[in-house]
């Protein structure tokens with residue numbers, strides 16, 4: 001029995017593209033890392049080395065740059081939709097395209113205020129600083145019929161310096177943890193959310209607005225929740241998004257509990273009144289869950305590193 005070819009996909013990974021739009025002296029920047037995975041009728045190349053159905057990965061790279069010029073980059077999602085549609089509709093052998101995009105945010109560098117320099121603007125139109133707040137993510141999948149658009153973010157680091165407890169938990173022979181009545185709650189939010197836009201027949205969401213509002217809901221829910229556990233905070237963040245954003249049916253989180261331990265200052269004759277903490281980097285609790293619109297099916301993978 002010959003060995004059988006299983007799932008396969010190919011394309012150019014991590015195409016870094018920066019697109020500048022010059023509106024007079026005011027410039028706009030989009031900075032993406034685009035990875036392409038194509039699949040379809042690829043038996044011939046694997047079994048026999050025939051490349052007649054193979055669009056080179058080099059061409060897929062070139063398409064990213066040509067499309068940045070031709071279509072611009074209105075949003076990561078919109079750019080991925082252009083690419084996925086192109087690969088699936090232009091090549092008979094390509095039946096499915098998956099485009100993964102990371103987006104790095106830049107903001108304008110502020111200059112000294114108008115009071116200090118009345119003759120000068122308070123920012124330039126062409127100088128930017130990378131905001132390290134979070135990395136935006138988008139994954140666009142198209143099979144010629146249905147779309148799946150998953151957006152998200154990683155490394156959105158947040159901290160509440162009060163309004164967090166953890167107590168009333170199970171205590172067994174190995175439990176040493178002291179109950180916390182007023183602790184620091186900190187995490188690096190990693191989240192992916194699935195849009196219910198799946199067909200060209202539906203009106204397309206405003207991807208930029210959807211992302212900005214969703215991030216804002218996550219931050220507000222984190223800030224406004226009096227937390228009894230990180231699990232409870234996670235659910236509050238997820239349900240805030242599902243309740244507020246009708247275009248989103250599912251959101252999955254991976255939240256490390258970035259522990260802050262009160263330091264014992266007694267040896268130095270000092271009292272630590274919830275003031276000095278050791279920020280531990282490992283080990284960390286890892287709290288992961290999906291929050292879904294009632295009546296919908298989960299589709300985001302359990303392990304977000306697989307997305």
Ligand SMILES: O=c1[nH]c(=O)c2[nH]c(=O)[nH]c2[nH]1
Nearest residue numbers: 166177228229230231257285
């Ligand atoms: O919010 C928390 N959830 C836990 O499950 C947990 N476990 C733990 O040791 N500390 C915490 N904190």
